[in-house]
Amino acid sequence: xxxxxxxxxxxxxxxxxxxxxxxxxxxxxxxxxxxxxxxxxxxxxxxxxxxxxxxxxxxxxxxxxxxxxxxxxxxxxxxxxxxxxxxxxxxxxxxxxxxxxxxxxxxxxxx
Numbered sequence: 062x063x064x065x066x067x068x069x070x071x072x073x074x075x076x077x078x079x080x081x082x083x084x085x086x087x088x089x090x091x092x093x094x095x096x097x098x099x100x101x102x103x104x105x106x107x108x109x110x111x112x113x114x115x116x117x118x119x120x121x122x123x124x125x126x127x128x129x130x131x132x133x134x135x136x137x138x139x140x141x142x143x144x145x146x147x148x149x150x151x152x153x154x155x156x157x158x159x160x161x162x163x164x165x166x167x168x169x170x171x172x
Contacts, residue, residue: 068095076119078098089128098122100145145156 100117120142127134
């Protein structure tokens with residue numbers, strides 16, 4: 062659906078699981094709900110945070126958009142039940158994707 066495509070465009074870098082079945086939309090009422098999302102493990106990769114994500118979920122994201130009063134009323138985003146299991150990053154996990162590829166290539170060359 063169009064709503065799912067918009068949600069994927071906005072949130073696709075951060076979560077998986079957005080599809081027609083997980084999305085409830087009432088455009089005229091200005092309501093959208095996205096259920097049961099998986100947080101991508103890569104969410105913390107580009108930060109200087111010394112933690113890696115093992116798993117993460119979001120039970121629900123609710124959006125309220127006041128279509129007729131966008132300039133005078135707030136858009137509300139409510140995130141319900143976020144769960145993230147994190148672990149300390151090892152030296153390998155601090156490498157960028159390019160560094161990992163180079164290291165894998167060097168290891169294969171030395172075999």
